[in-house]
Amino acid sequence: MIDTSQFNGKKVAFQTLGCKLNFAETSAIGRSLLEAGFQRAKMGENADICIINTCSVTDTADKKCRQAINKLIHRHPNALIVVTGCYAQLKPDEITQMPGVDLVLGTNEKSALPDFITQLEKKQKGESHTVKTADIRQFTPICSADDRTRHFLKVQDGCDYYCTYCTIPFARGRSRNASVAETVAVAQRAIDEGAKEIVLTGVNIGEFGHNTSETFFDLLKALDLLEGVRYRISSIEPNLLTDEIIDYVSTSKHIMPHFHIPLQSGSNEVLKLMKRRYTRELFADKIHKIKSLMPHAFIGVDVMVGVRGETPEYFEETRSFLAGLPVSQLHVFTYSERAGTKALDIDYNVPHAERKKRNDVLHQLSERKTQAFYDSQKGRTAWVLWESTKAGDTMHGFTENYVRVEAPYQKELINTIQEIVI
Numbered sequence: 001m002i003d004t005s006q007f008n009g010k011k012v013a014f015q016t017l018g019c020k021l022n023f024a025e026t027s028a029i030g031r032s033l034l035e036a037g038f039q040r041a042k043m044g045e046n047a048d049i050c051i052i053n054t055c056s057v058t059d060t061a062d063k064k065c066r067q068a069i070n071k072l073i074h075r076h077p078n079a080l081i082v083v084t085g086c087y088a089q090l091k092p093d094e095i096t097q098m099p100g101v102d103l104v105l106g107t108n109e110k111s112a113l114p115d116f117i118t119q120l121e122k123k124q125k126g127e128s129h130t131v132k133t134a135d136i137r138q139f140t141p142i143c144s145a146d147d148r149t150r151h152f153l154k155v156q157d158g159c160d161y162y163c164t165y166c167t168i169p170f171a172r173g174r175s176r177n178a179s180v181a182e183t184v185a186v187a188q189r190a191i192d193e194g195a196k197e198i199v200l201t202g203v204n205i206g207e208f209g210h211n212t213s214e215t216f217f218d219l220l221k222a223l224d225l226l227e228g229v230r231y232r233i234s235s236i237e238p239n240l241l242t243d244e245i246i247d248y249v250s251t252s253k254h255i256m257p258h259f260h261i262p263l264q265s266g267s268n269e270v271l272k273l274m275k276r277r278y279t280r281e282l283f284a285d286k287i288h289k290i291k292s293l294m295p296h297a298f299i300g301v302d303v304m305v306g307v308r309g310e311t312p313e314y315f316e317e318t319r320s321f322l323a324g325l326p327v328s329q330l331h332v333f334t335y336s337e338r339a340g341t342k343a344l345d346i347d348y349n350v351p352h353a354e355r356k357k358r359n360d361v362l363h364q365l366s367e368r369k370t371q372a373f374y375d376s377q378k379g380r381t382a383w384v385l386w387e388s389t390k391a392g393d394t395m396h397g398f399t400e401n402y403v404r405v406e407a408p409y410q411k412e413l414i415n416t417i418q419e420i421v422i
Helices: 018-035 059-075 086-090 092-096 111-117 168-172 179-194 216-225 243-252 268-274 281-295 311-323 352-377
Strands: 013-018 051-056 080-085 101-106 128-130 150-154 197-201 230-233 258-264 298-305 329-334 382-389 394-399 405-407 417-421
Touching: 013 018, 018 051, 018 080, 018 111, 018 150, 018 197, 018 352, 051 059, 051 086, 051 197, 051 243, 059 080, 059 086, 059 197, 080 111, 086 092, 086 168, 092 101, 092 128, 092 329, 101 111, 111 128, 150 179, 197 216, 230 258, 230 394, 243 281, 243 352, 258 281, 258 417, 268 311, 281 298, 298 311, 298 352, 311 352
Parallel strands: 013 051, 051 080, 080 101, 101 128, 150 197, 197 230, 258 298, 298 329
Antiparallel strands: 382 394, 382 417, 394 405
16 A cells, blocks of 8 residues: 655646546546545646646647647646556557656556556656456446536546547447436535536447446436536437437536537548448538527537548538537537548548638638627527636636636626526
């Protein structure tokens, strides 16, 4: 058993890159280290240990991770440098070769990070602790607590889909989750600690329940019974966003009319190349059903441009399809080649300059759609949760349908839900 008394008063710094799931996991790691005796390093303060939770969704993400690691090593030259997350799982040898890195922990090991820190002395050579993807089994429902007003509840991890462009199943392993009862208990603890809004997050949350003979719909109904909180559903696959879920959210007391649905392409031919499990027609049906029941719902959409096989004609199908849908915002990603993915077997390769051009086209479309959605909300009565961050004399918050609003700062309103007119 490790003697944690050596950690009392030692300073720890954190950096998180990537998705909301990573932020939830960093928060859980942070809590375990604070319980072991560490103190969080303040801005500008030298840390004894630095934890970097990484992303590896694109080559650009990998590059940002390397830059962040090097920057922390330079800023804290005497600190123990620990790298975890998806980049660490996929490329541990690459990271251990970086001068200054002491410890690399994979997906299975990150939740037990304190057990790997036996001392705070720098190592002559970085150590790596990872298991093969097939052996990734660990799952613990966790809820971030870094923000007083919005928490992120990890309800699921891993993915069984293996889309041709994606490395996440290799970094995260198979889909897995805890039971509904265990997950609800974590949510209740967060509420008891002051959480007013909880975002349900995971890699593929619609797959919740595969290993517990339950469903994501079961989880939503159980969470909806808890009082004093509101929920948002993070990204959910269109084929897993069932009509019964949409119907339920439309009448729910606590689940907000806010959806984030990955499309990736508006061309059925490209969707086939991607090995996605739906058609553009199914996607459109989901959008129109949401809007018919919840006209004020905010709908964000993930879309990828420049993927192998996306001819100019197929891209135009995507642009035209999205232009005609009543969605609120596009999250546009530019495709980048990932080693080990099936997409590399597709012959047609979009030039990088053309990928950027397509990205710009859809970003401009997104700006127009977001502005139109915001304009449609003016004069509407809504409920806003005021957040703890302050910008000068201004505070901000989000309405139930994810409209960002600002008002003069009033300390007593922070972490409260207020009725306003937009």
